[in-house]
Amino acid sequence: MYGALVIAYLFLGGVAAGGFFAMAAWSLAFERSTCTNAWTRANAGGLGRRTGNAVAAPARTANGALLRRAQAFSSLQARMYTLCLALLALAVALLLWDLGRPERALLVLLHPHATVITFGAFCLVTELALGSLLVLGSLFRLPFAQGRLKRAAEVLCCAFSLATMAYTGVFLVGNLAVPLWNTWTIAAVFTCSSLSGGVSLLLLADYFIKDQTLLLRAVRPLQKCHLVCLAAEAASIALFMGVAFGNPAAQSSLDLLLSPDMLATAVVGALGCGLVAPALLETYSLTRKECRTIPVSDVLCLFGGLCLRYCVIACGGI
Template sequence: MRGALYGSLVIVYLFLGGAAAGALFVMSAWSFAFRRSENPARLLTAFESLRRRTYTVGFLLLAFAMICLLGDLGNPGRALMVFFLPHPTVITFGAYTLAIEALLAALLLAASLPNSPLALRRRWLDIVEALCCIGALATMAYTGIFLFQGSIPFWNHWSIIVLFVFSSLSSGVSVVLLIDWFTQGQSLLLRATKPLQICHVACLAAEVVFLTLFVNAAFRNPLADASLNLLMEPEMLAIAGVGVIGMGIALPITLETYSITRKECRAIPVSDFICLLGGLCLRYCLITCGVH
């Protein structure tokens, strides 16, 4: 029964929802700061292009995450009841945070289009992007709360919420940097992403701290022994070691740190791609071992 409640759709839903919210948070916060600095016209043009593309990708990822959530609910009528006959449940909170964040992303996307009739003045744009940051934080936290409230011993520690927030932020930075690379190539913005890379390293370091806290709490909880036994099996341990630790944390930190110390533009964004795979592996391991 537990496996039915936490299947593959939930893994995809938590990963995409977190990554999308992380990307929207990063883009909104960066946009807020970018408008308060002096930049040449070419850089402004490149940034507006990146902004528009990131809001597009963020909205699409959120929409797909919502489809996964609705698919996991199974019954379309039940899905509609979540919105029209809401009850104070975690599922309701998650559905509303996703929907509100998707609406804010759509509004910011529409406002960023050239000659858009929905173009926002700076003050209103600041307000909407601030709301987008708040909604993104709520969405990222929800991806951890969803598991924390599941009455499963392996997840029964508050650190899983903070772990998922920093994992989502890390994935969000990677999404933004990948969009910048693949849509603009060797543009001026690649030189302007150094602070973003530093933030990425900080997020990964925080992820190490809270992953350590979570694993330590699990080993101290005798009710989580069944989940830990599954985690220690060779196949799952390989996914955890190579996927979560190696691809999700160690390699991105190493490659990002090396890139930060170099004066030239970033080469190929390998660290961002493998970081996303590592984030997916993290959710796969936690959910699969939790429902065992």
């Protein structure tokens, strides 16, 4: 029923939306912490001028470190927003290709109805617009895309990213002809998987950025969030499988899932690479303060997310 194009654009769209959410949320938190630190440094500098250089010198050093960290974060923002926008645009292009008649997508926007497709179309278009605005502000440094407008765009980006991630699952739930997909739990699975993949994408971008050590020290909270995402994804998959095994109409899909080839993909790919390995490596990285496991962990997580969508869609589309 659904082929490689559907798997590809649901994966790319979900990961792009997850990446937008992770970057926008971190940007809002980083800006708030930076403003707080800057206020503290300014007070320290004022105290130093009143009491002597003993306080002023460390304050100037701290201000320099804060500036370098802010510059590194700006570079990360520019790369991450651009990468997510490119992935989302590719997902939309694959969706239009799969439709066969791209003008049908325009009709959905011009003549909207209360359908899943309409919801998804508006989510994708809005996400593309917000992503473009954030790229203009972070990569091209256009003045109008800074300040309050940028913060507002990031808040909206978080909201519409969640909606887009959910849509990648709701897209399947709306197909009543496939019993395996007729449960809201699949939307939870794809949302959690997309968010986990988005955090992995952000951690990878952060790892390979220039002056990475300035930000690698700050990603520990992000790694902890990733562990929470992985736990939520595991719980949603368990719930989804429980509902599937309790639905007699989904037996043919389950038979395919339990066939040797598909079961190997599900266990090794979706569960092993997508959940178990990233959780173990992230935990090791946090406890041992070791950054070298980050690229391995997050590449495996992204691969596992792709395997998850392949298994769900291939088993449902028999």
